[in-house]
Amino acid sequence: MAMNDTYAATEPKRADIDTLDGPAVIEFGAPWCGYCRAAQPLIAEALDEHPHVSHLKIEDGSGRRLGRSFGVKLWPTLVFLNHGKEVSRLVRPVDINDINLALKQIDAVA
Template identity: 55%
Template sequence: MPHAYRQEAPTRADIDTRPGPLVLEFGDDYCGICSAARPAIEQALGTRPEVQHLKIADGRGRPLGRSFGIKLWPTLVFVQDGREMARLVRPMQAQAITEALDLLPK
């Protein structure tokens, strides 16, 4: 599982037309809360290898994060076939992430 947040982000149109399950993780490599949440996120996502996981660097002027209204890091957005199914802000428990993943069809 990638640890670094990608500086290059897909466009919102790319996300809206992407088929299948996807988790967008918005944060920053220097965010302490993001680092603290990493074990729970990795544990939960490890149970669903078919779900694509994109770690997107967020911040001022980043259009993808703004299009999703991201305000706090990390924020996980659970997407199925381009449609947002769930969102978790600053998740620290794998169980909450697993419950949100269960909203994405297997």
């Protein structure tokens, strides 16, 4: 699956996330966030190497329950899941190697 370019304004329910099948990355952020915009090329390049990983790009903010359920405090926060279970997370990534390592971790989980 290719990288999503647009933040979803409607967030899925946590129960739906917990039942995801296979590897997935949830990206929490906002379209106006400078840190989020700066990380986009890194995230896109890393995800290009992992086309089977689902990418959910969720707009986060005050009163948004999904981000709070994951304890998100800074943007972007990338939560790496395998079968709905968190394996790794990165906050404000600046190095593609860190993203690639986290992607390899969700691929390695059975």
